[in-house]
Amino acid sequence: MxxxxxxxxxxxxxxxxxxxxxxxxxxxxxxxxxxxxxxxxxxxxxxxxxxxxxxxxxxxxxxxxxxxxxxxxxxxxxxxxxxxxxxxxxxxxxxxxxxxxxxxxxxxxxxxxxxxxxxxxxxxxxxxxxxxxxxxxxxxxxxxLQRRPTLLHELLEDVVQAQRLSWQARGLAVVVEGDETLVHPVDPERLGMALGNLMSNAIRFSPAGGRIRWWVGVLVSAEERAIALQINDDGPGISAADREHIFDPFYRGSTQPPPASHSANAPRGSGIGLAIVREQVSAHGGRVQLMADAGGACFRILLPLDTPHV
Incomplete structure (x- = not known):
């Protein structure tokens, strides 16, 4: 035995x-x-x-x-x-x-x-x-990518300040909320480009006197734990017909900015801004989502928390 x-x-x-x-x-x-x-x-x-x-x-x-x-x-x-x-x-x-x-x-x-x-x-x-x-x-x-530990709240503030003249000229209020101590290894230039594209879109589509809100923090669900960087605006949002293709290169949606934000002869957007956002976020191992029922456009970037530190 x-x-x-x-x-x-x-x-x-x-x-x-x-x-x-x-x-x-x-x-x-x-x-x-x-x-x-x-x-x-x-x-x-x-x-x-x-x-x-x-x-x-x-x-x-x-x-x-x-x-x-x-x-x-x-x-x-x-x-x-x-x-x-x-x-x-x-x-x-x-x-x-x-x-x-x-x-x-x-x-x-x-x-x-x-x-x-x-x-x-x-x-x-x-x-x-x-x-x-x-x-x-x-x-x-x-x-x-050139990753380095980056204070994400500070990165968002830098993005907002870089476009301060544009949003101030339209009388917009811009706030950055969330975890001010959250540090994550990212390429601040590449991720900053993605955040900057989202910011410029929000400025273009927001009505004069509107509000743009950034938020950064950790989201925990049964499926994952991820860092979220989210932007909301008061604009017209994304039409149902455009949602499926909004991140495709050179796709230009049917919704246009309010008349006060551009001249009548100004060309439509190039259709690459959101495609670049997706490229830069995917390179970081993350994904970008268009959130539904947000009362305006709401985009959320999710970055995996298990990214190795550098």
Whole structure:
């Protein structure tokens, strides 16, 4: 009987050791796949343990390197293509400007109207090219994070102060509430860009004399514990038709800012601001949500609390 008990204990111990030996590399596998899915191509993937798992780790790392090459090729193609488009477009815009100034002779009313259409459309095309470059640069930069412990409440205050002239000019009240001591390892420039885009949108869509509220703190639910950075405004909110696509690059929603915040001839938004927000937040391992029934637009950024400190 004693020998049986010893055998059982030995078997249990062996099973425990084997389980630990097997589960530790499996725990590394999950975060590696999540990082690849989120575009995190910088960290090498190394899965220790049994030969099959180690081989899988090497294959994933080869995939990571290939995805990195494809990502760089895409960025290079966009840069070169945009540059090649900008040069002839600049010449075209200059020629149209000379025509509008009457350098080639006085224009009839119909000719002036046609030249005006050309000026408008070439201006729109130039803006679209610049937006494409800006989005591509932001997406690339999001993969090159420089994390450091950051006081998040202070980061929000910096974002608010950077746009102080804009919100003061519209008579808006802006408050930053929540945990003033919360520190988290983030890239303050990249996350600050995302927060700044949310802030500028809130300013554009808020009615004169409205209120913008920032809040930062920890949210705990049955599914997760996360840091939340949330912004609410008093604007018209996001229409139901736009909610599904609001974070898509170059998607421009149907809701426009109130007339007091822009001139009648001002172009609509580029449609990349919220896409850049999603890129920068995803690079931090987080996600951005459009909250429902908030009485205006309400966006919430969630950052995982288990981010390793640097």
């Amino acid at each position: 004693q020998q049986v008990l010893v055998a059982i204990v030995a078997a249990a111990a062996a099973a425990l050791v084997f389980g630990l030996w097997l589960t530790r590399p499996l725990r590394r596998l999950g975060p590696a796949l999540v990082a690849l899915g989120g575009g995190g191509f910088n960290e090498p993937i190394h899965i220790p343990g049994p030969s099959d798992l180690a081989s899988l780790g090497r294959q994933l790392d080869s995939l990571r390197l290939r995805l990195t090459e494809l990502d760089e090729d895409k960025a290079r193609f966009l840069r070169h293509t945009s540059h090649e488009l900008k040069t002839p477009l600049a010449a075209l815009r200059e020629g149209v400007a000379l025509l509008s100034e009457g350098v080639g002779g006085a224009l009839s009313g119909e000719q002036a109207e046609i030249v005006g259409i050309l000026q408008h459309n070439t201006g729109v095309l130039q803006q679209q090219i610049e937006d494409l470059l800006r989005y591509n640069a932001a997406a690339f930069d999001a993969r090159q």
